[in-house]
Amino acid sequence: MKKASSAKALCSIVSAGCAVYGKRDGFSGRELFNEALDELFLNCPKLEKKDVNALYVGQSFEIFEHQANTPTGFSNNYGLPNIPSVRVETISSSGASSLRQGMLGVLSGTFDVVLCGAVEKMTTLETPDVSEVLSMGSDRPFEAWNGCTLPALNALVAREHMRRFGTTEEQLALVAVKNHRNGFENPKAFLRKIVTVKDVLESRKVCTPLKLLDCSPIADGASCLAICKPEMARMYTDSPVEIIGTAQASDCDVVFRDELVGFKTTRIAAKKALEMAGQNIFDMDLVEVHDAFTINEIVAYEDLGMCAKGDGGKLIESGETKIDGSIPVNPSGGLKSKGHPIASSGIGQAYEVFNQLGEGATKIAPSRRVKDAKSAMTHSMGGAGLDVSVHIFRASK
């Protein structure tokens, strides 16, 4: 039996928007962010531009568009003049960090209403250049300089997990199969296609044992949430979604660690966030985890406490994390199917939760809707466990 939380709400999400992820030729990052903002304001007519006190934007790399100081351009371009507009960066978890910074602004009493967004326009570069840019998220002098890429770091984890626990490439493939099935009817997802275990196993090698279909695709994307003080939420919507737990942790580079088969940042952040919410992982009706690579979802199962260390492969096999399982994971399709516009992924997860727990649920295809969802967790990771943010959400309906 899942236990509801009686914890105090920290902030409420009153609206959310997300640009369609993919190779969005002809649209700049700024225009994709506008697309997300259009949806956010359209779905929340009582929220006016003048109500917004600040904008936080997660963005990992300015080199894709040779554009820095991005948030100031965003707010003033969209007709949100004068407000503080600040960029937040923790590589792949930049979006989740942007949400946290916005929440801290509200919780301090400084702001009433904040926009927490994220953007990454990635398809401006060829793939080897994208790999080089993403490698900036690893340690330059000792990782990137010596042939390490982010997929390679995760492949090292995958092989060690396979050796230690007998995890198989088929089990990794099952993560892709599940998430592609979920993403198939997500209109925001980039790769809306069903894949089989065979497809994954036969896809081309990227960093062994990881293959192309074990990796989330390079994509353009933008997403944004409007959050406010919980007591103000009903001014804007009848179905706000409350954030009742938030925590973040960081770790040293992989080379300094003795543990390769798990990420302590996930364990620390999840424990703190769940404690704030007064819940445990099995109280969650759905979980959106960072599945940039299939191995990440397996490892996240274990570090989030959904199963014992080493049993993640068995958990995906059991089907319990499918949409009709006891704890659905990545009903959105995950980064795997939606695409991974680096910073946007953290806010994209919260966008999914806002819709699953709020009024938006009726618009979600039944094939990927979690019935009567009232609680949810998001788990966003930067690098190979370098930074993790975990958030816990509660429906108000």
Place this chain on the structure above:
Amino acid sequence: MVEKLTVDAFYREAKAGKLLGLKCDQGHLTVPPRRTCRVCLSANLEVVELSGKGKIITYTDVYSKSRDYPMNAPYTLAFVNLVEGANVLGVVLNSDSSKISYGRDVRVKFQVVQAASADSIRPISPEKERPRIFFELSD
């Protein structure tokens, strides 16, 4: 406090074939260099010279590489545990995947390999002469 072993000094010595690490007052070893011990966070560190010998813990054949890494793909990246106790990441020279497995003995070898193209915004001054970390398979 003066840095005990800068990244630049590490690579300068590496060019002369020396692998340096840092040892704390409790005997923990930290490689590559940083301000504090990777185990106990002590800042009381001494520079030590290491044998360069170690064993492969995990590895990956990298088919999709970063533009600025000068070796041809596929190459094998290995996570190596040194006999003295710390870990090093690098690429296995003349790698043949069939010869690589968990526990394989290797030795660190530094080599200067310049990136093919310089037509981008990358750090020039500290990296120009800097070697890279490789491993040779031991017999």
